[in-house]
Every structure is written in structure tokens, then in C-alpha cells.
Amino acid sequence: MTSLSSGTPARAEAQATGALGRAVVEVRGLRMNYGTTEVLRGVDLTVRRGEVVALLGPNGAGKTTTIEILEGFRRRSDGEVSVLGTDPDRGDERWRARLGVVLQSWRDHARWRVRELVDHFGRFYAPYSEEGRTRPADTDRLLEVLGLTEHAGKRVEDLSGGQRRRVDVALGVVGRPELLFLDEPTAGLDPRARRDFHELIHRLVDEEDTTVLLTTHDLDEAEKLADRILILAGGRIVADGSAEQLTALVERESEVAWTVDGARHLHTTGSPARHVAELYRVHGDAVANLRVTRPSLEEVYLDMVRHHESGAAERAAAEFGKEIR
Numbered sequence: 001m002t003s004l005s006s007g008t009p010a011r012a013e014a015q016a017t018g019a020l021g022r023a024v025v026e027v028r029g030l031r032m033n034y035g036t037t038e039v040l041r042g043v044d045l046t047v048r049r050g051e052v053v054a055l056l057g058p059n060g061a062g063k064t065t066t067i068e069i070l071e072g073f074r075r076r077s078d079g080e081v082s083v084l085g086t087d088p089d090r091g092d093e094r095w096r097a098r099l100g101v102v103l104q105s106w107r108d109h110a111r112w113r114v115r116e117l118v119d120h121f122g123r124f125y126a127p128y129s130e131e132g133r134t135r136p137a138d139t140d141r142l143l144e145v146l147g148l149t150e151h152a153g154k155r156v157e158d159l160s161g162g163q164r165r166r167v168d169v170a171l172g173v174v175g176r177p178e179l180l181f182l183d184e185p186t187a188g189l190d191p192r193a194r195r196d197f198h199e200l201i202h203r204l205v206d207e208e209d210t211t212v213l214l215t216t217h218d219l220d221e222a223e224k225l226a227d228r229i230l231i232l233a234g235g236r237i238v239a240d241g242s243a244e245q246l247t248a249l250v251e252r253e254s255e256v257a258w259t260v261d262g263a264r265h266l267h268t269t270g271s272p273a274r275h276v277a278e279l280y281r282v283h284g285d286a287v288a289n290l291r292v293t294r295p296s297l298e299e300v301y302l303d304m305v306r307h308h309e310s311g312a313a314e315r316a317a318a319e320f321g322k323e324i325r
């Protein structure tokens with residue numbers, strides 16, 4: 001397998017030295033207002049070295065706003081933010097060189113040829129090499145890893161959407177970032193390109209010791225890609241855990257519905273089997289129309305999104321938070 005650098009995979013090395021797990025992003029009480037509209041109302045989150053974290057939330061939840069603040073592109077209204085040990089509002093060029101950024105849509109550079117463009121971007125990073133991390137990445141090797149070798153001589157404007165997206169990624173990682181921000185990375189990619197992209201992200205994490213924070217409104221993508229999912233809704237993080245943890249928490253709350261003597265009943269419980277046994281002990285054969293439903297993470301999430309889009313964001317977020325805690 002082609003890698004961006006030679007030698008021992010960086011993640012294994014970091015694991016050996018105990019460097020994995022240190023916080024690279026710390027956010028406490030982050031608030032953001034656009035005029036009188038409060039978009040972020042006290043976001044707390046942590047991203048640790050070596051993690052792939054997905055910031056998941058419905059359209060307009062404030063995902064882009066959050067990562068733009070972390071990238072130093074946008075000034076926050078309030079709160080504490082530290083990215084690679086620095087407040088992004090005061091980040092200098094050396095700090096910036098340690099970050100990789102892939103924006104939602106990149107419409108510039110249409111007339112550049114792929115190889116020239118990646119090479120050109122890479123040169124900016126040359127003064128910022130560090131021990132164990134020579135910058136930039138080798139352009140040809142990077143193009144190969146991203147499946148762009150055969151398109152290296154083409155103009156960006158002549159590429160397909162998926163190929164362009166890969167160029168965006170090349171520009172985001174040519175500086176061999178310690179921390180990579182990806183905003184909706186697979187929007188517009190077909191399933192094959194999406195799968196390739198997921199592989200690429202895992203390879204970056206394993207071989208380059210890159211920590212990744214990505215935004216998506218696709219739960220499936222978050223489940224496939226991320227070690228940890230943060231759900232942003234109503235201006236706050238309402239859930240934080242691995243896909244398995246979130247699923248387990250959701251499944252704890254099952255709905256038991258039944259009728260006794262024609263009267264309908266509904267009960268939410270973490271132990272449906274015990275509840276059903278108790279029902280039969282008390283009512284015996286009078287129990288009818290028994291139904292036990294375990295909502296999936298997706299159902300609960302989509303329900304929250306529907307509420308959010310119908311304007312009941314605050315309530316939906318609170319309910320969702322309650323449901324999975």
C-alpha cells in the first residue's frame with residue numbers, strides 16, 4: 001500500500017510513546033451569535049489525538065460555524081477554545097501549518113493543473129517542517145494515494161465532482177497536518193468514491209498520525225468513519241459517544257404498548273422483558289395487542305432532525321439528550 005511518508009506508521013509510533021489520547025481540541029462554553037440569532041449556546045467538546053470525530057447535526061445546526069471557529073476563520077462570541085494548544089483567534093502561521101482544512105465547496109483554482117496546484121500549495125509548508133514530520137508531503141506520492149495520478153496534468157475545471165473533491169483533500173493534507181478539519185467531505189460523491197474516501201481517512205489516521213474532525217449530517221457516514229460521534233442540535237452537543245455507545249443508550253429505552261380491557265397503555269422502559277413479565281403477572285390473559293419497539297439510533301436521530309426542521313429545535317435537542325442519556 002502506498003503511504004504518504006516512509007517508515008513506521010506514525011500512529012503506531014504515537015501509541016508506543018503514549019502520545020495518543022491527549023486533547024488536541026478543547027472547547028468549553030462556546031457561544032456564537034449572528035446578529036441577534038444565537039447559533040451556538042454553550043458547546044463543550046474535546047477531540048483527542050488519534051481520533052476521528054464526527055460532528056453530526058441537521059442543516060443549520062452550526063457545524064460549519066463551529067469548525068470555522070476552531071480553524072481560526074471566524075471569531076467566536078464567547079467561550080474557551082484551544083486547538084493544538086493555541087487559541088485560534090491568536091494562531092500564527094506556524095500553528096496554521098499544523099492544520100489541514102477541507103472546506104465545504106472549493107470553487108477556486110479552476111484553471112490550474114492538478115499537479116501544479118498541489119505542488120504550489122505544498123511549498124507554503126516547506127518552512128514548517130518538524131522533527132518526524134517533514135513538510136510538505138511528496139506531491140506524486142500524494143496524488144497516487146488519492147487516485148489522482150492519471151489526472152495530474154488536467155485542469156481542475158475539467159475534473160468530475162468526485163475527482164475535484166479528491167483535489168480538495170490533497171490540498172488539505174499536502175502540509176501533512178496533525179489535525180485535519182473536513183466540512184461535509186463526501187457531499188456529492190458517488191458510493192464508490194465515498195468508500196474510497198473513507199479508506200483514505202483511515203489511512204491518514206493510521207499512517208500519518210492525523211487527528212480528524214469532520215462534519216456531516218449523514219448518520220451512516222458518521223457511524224462508518226468516526227471513532228466518536230458528537231451530535232450538535234439546539235446550539236449544544238446533545239450526545240457524545242461511539243456509534244455503539246449511542247446505539248446501546250438508545251436501545252435502553254424501549255416502548256411497550258398494550259391494551260387491557262380495551263384501554264390502551266404505553267410505557268417507556270430500559271427493561272422491556274421485565275415490564276412484560278410484570279404485566280402478565282398482574283393482568284394475565286387480559287393483556288392484548290402487546291407491542292415492544294426498540295427505536296434505532298437512526299430513528300431517534302431522524303426524529304430529532306424533523307423536530308429541529310419544524311422549528312422546535314430546543315425541545316427536540318433536549319428530548320434527544322434525555323433519550324440517550
Ligand SMILES: Nc1ncnc2c1ncn2[C@@H]1O[C@H](COP(=O)(O)OP(=O)(O)OP(=O)(O)O)[C@@H](O)[C@H]1O
Nearest residue numbers: 034035039057058059060061062063064065066217
Ligand atoms: N455569516 C453568517 N451570517 C448570519 N448567519 C449565518 C452566517 N453563517 C451561518 N449563519 C446561520 O447560522 C446557522 C448555522 O449555520 P452553519 O452553516 O454553521 O450550519 P451547519 O450545521 O453547518 O449547516 P449545513 O449542514 O447546512 O451546512 C444557520 O442558521 C445559518 O443560516
